[in-house]
Amino acid sequence: xxxxxxxxxxxxTVTRLTVWIxxxxxxxxxxxxHLTPGGGFAGGVILALALLNVMLAFGHKFTGEWLNIHSLExxxxxxxxxxxxxxxxxxxxGGSFLINFLSHxxxxxxxxAGTIPLLNLVIGLKVAMSLFLxxxxxxxxxxxxxxxx
Amino acid sequence: xxxxxxxxxxxxxxxYGLITKRDLIKIILSIGIMGYAANLLLILFGYRTGAIxxxxxxxxxxxxxxxxxxxxxxxxxxxxxxxTTALLVAFAVRLFQKYKTFDITKIRRLRG
Numbered sequence: 001x002x003x004x005x006x007x008x009x010x011x012x013t014v015t016r017l018t019v020w021i022x023x024x025x026x027x028x029x030x031x032x033x034h035l036t037p038g039g040g041f042a043g044g045v046i047l048a049l050a051l052l053n054v055m056l057a058f059g060h061k062f063t064g065e066w067l068n069i070h071s072l073e074x075x076x077x078x079x080x081x082x083x084x085x086x087x088x089x090x091x092x093x094g095g096s097f098l099i100n101f102l103s104h105x106x107x108x109x110x111x112x113a114g115t116i117p118l119l120n121l122v123i124g125l126k127v128a129m130s131l132f133l134x135x136x137x138x139x140x141x142x143x144x145x146x147x148x149x
Numbered sequence: 150x151x152x153x154x155x156x157x158x159x160x161x162x163x164x165y166g167l168i169t170k171r172d173l174i175k176i177i178l179s180i181g182i183m184g185y186a187a188n189l190l191l192i193l194f195g196y197r198t199g200a201i202x203x204x205x206x207x208x209x210x211x212x213x214x215x216x217x218x219x220x221x222x223x224x225x226x227x228x229x230x231x232x233t234t235a236l237l238v239a240f241a242v243r244l245f246q247k248y249k250t251f252d253i254t255k256i257r258r259l260r261g
Contacts, residue, residue: 036204037202037204041224041228107205108207127228131231134235138235138238138239138242141242141246142246
């Protein structure tokens with residue numbers, strides 16, 4: 001972590017502490033999506049911002065070594081497939097797409113609402129990975145110096 | 150009615166920037182402002198004064214709720230806006246690589 005790339009030591013130290021807290025908060029928002037405001041999209045954006053925080057503080061190169069970018073791409077592709085699989089299981093068990101095939105549970109408990117927490121988790125992973133990878137790809141483009149209007 | 154007109158004024162700010170600015174980055178920001186104004190208008194259509202958020206809670210009293218349909222619609226709209234903005238930024242980066250400028254009056258001739 002002694003590379004010269006990225007921001008100053010203060011920013012790096014604070015980021016090293018806070019990135020895990022931000023990731024935990026993102027998963028909290030995703031897992032409580034059926035009870036409180038938030039859900040898959042909002043929590044996924046928070047997860048992506050935690051990873052982007054690392055990219056801003058430590059630089060593009062360090063983040064590429066810290067995270068396995070190829071596996072993130074695989075997670076992004078697999079989450080769309082998982083959503084489809086959960087929907088198709090609904091066809092075979094109940095008769096229509098995305099029908100609820102799990103137990104409803106007790107109201108206002110965290111393990112309730114059937115398949116909605118699962119779908120929230122899948123959507124959250126998809127949003128987080130795609131949002132992070134878009135900015136990752138844009139930040140990796142080589143830009144030469146030019147005159148700005 | 151006033152809030153809808155203010156929303157339209159925000160949209161006009163975006164149109165003004167889109168028409169008058171020559172910097173590609175400022176044009177992308179103007180398109181973003183126009184999108185935010187449209188989203189804000191849709192959210193305001195569903196707003197009811199004194200209503201609560203449209204989420205089932207443990208309170209037993211029945212109160213009027215804000216319309217959740219425009220909120221779900223705007224969530225989709227925000228995602229699409231994000232995609233278009235990312236595409237525009239990618240185009241701007243490619244144009245800068247070819248022409249070495251963001252000035253749209255200087256991006257005229259084919260250059261490869």
